[in-house]
Amino acid sequence: MIVQRREAWTGRVFLVLLMVATIVPFVSLFVTALHQSGTYPAGLEWPSKPHWENFLTAFTAAHMGELLGSSVLIVLGVVPVSLLLATMAGFAVGHLKMAGRRPVFLMFVLGLTLPYESIITPLYYQIRDMGLLNTRWAIILPLIGLFMPFGVFWMRAHFVTMPGDVSEAAQIDGANTWQQFWRIHVPLAMPAISSLAILLFLWTWNQFLLAIVLVDDPTQRTMAGALGAFQGQWGTDIPLLCAGSLLVLTPTYVIFLIFQRRFVSALLQGSLKG
Template sequence: MAGRRWTRWVVAIPMAALALATVYPLVFTANVAMKTRREYVLDRFSLSDAPRWDNIASAWTSVGMSRYFLNSAVVVTCSVALLLLFGSMAGFALARLRFRGSSALYLGFLAALFIPFQVIMVPLTRVLAGTGLVDTYPGLVLAYVAQFLPFTVFLMTSYYSTVPAEVVDAARIDGNTAFGVYWRIMLPMGVPALISVGVLNALFCWNDVLIALLVMPSAEHRTLMVGVTSLRGQYSDDIPVFASGVLVAAVPVLVVYLFLQRQIADGVSAGATKG
């Protein structure tokens, strides 16, 4: 028994070290963001003696992070709203309505899940360009919806499969049409799954850079992550401002993680256990 406890602690120490290695890079960046250039050059690790918010302010204003931030917020909000709407509609129909070809359709959605964006990025850009959607907000929103819809449909279908069929039957007997059942029963019942899937999709869209680079090439349409990539060139000699820009881009995600950790982890593991 004593030996067992001993091994446990032998494991605990590397695990603690790894936890430190997981958190420290961001702590380091946050600390650098609070320093002056001089302080950073003299000593990278020491705590900045007084937090300097002017780095953050200059990243926010002069680099244009505020504009990029707004672009990202608009695109992510619209994309997630459409994903949840279309995903829950299809998920309800596939899980709880019987119709011809429903199982073939479900397999089709599953297959679409395994087409990586890299494989279709050239022709997709052409299709969007052909319809005049390149470099427009609707274009980027559509690209995100197309990218993450198979996953959303898949998770919503498996969630709605756990809703007892009696619930749907009872609502039908009460005189609801299929659309009524969807709107009055399934949508409210789906809230836990919608939150989980919605948060994950918001993270995917917020964090993406490849799709945004392809679909929104012009500078004033940059999303926040594309903006971060352009920081490096501009501020390679002013590391604290660079770090501030990175921090500004990371903070919303950190806040979301702090409050919705459970939902995020649930969404990730639901994909695994139900597949």
């Protein structure tokens, strides 16, 4: 009993320390963003007169309206296609008894070990030869391919736990493989699909490296990628830089807070099935 209480208190202390270590940097950003533009704040000192107008100044200076539209277009180009392809491939290698599914799955697993930083140079020349450099397609198409290994791995983990009796019953009722996929397995996989959609959204929205390497125009990048241009212009103005960073991060906070229950439920569902 004493050991259990000690373990419980140790876990709570660890969670509190982890929460503090996570929240303090964002609090520091917020407090710094409220100082007068052009100053160099020290620590977590709350300003005597908060300058809320810094957020409006950063929004205008960084052309956040155009960046928001660009990021939405990139997300709409990446996330739905990636979800569709990953779900279909995960269903094929995880549930269907297709020939060669193990080598195919191992190839996707191998893709998880490949850091895309190592392929950025050949990717640049390939995108240039395709005539897509400095366009949003230079971000959308590579991201779809780069997300496939994880997406297929994620969806296979769901479909591999689905009992074969479900498909056999559908076959008896006259449903072909395509009908089984859309009418039975996709609705049952919605927790896994929705949680994968959240992850893909966050990764796409916060994409930085591909945006700054493959696109020169900041208004054609993601919001995170355009932050590099904003930093080059306002790098010496710490309060405005912090305000711009918070504006870029805000959509990801909102999305995660709205869908956190669905995301956690999908993770718990996977742990219970496993």
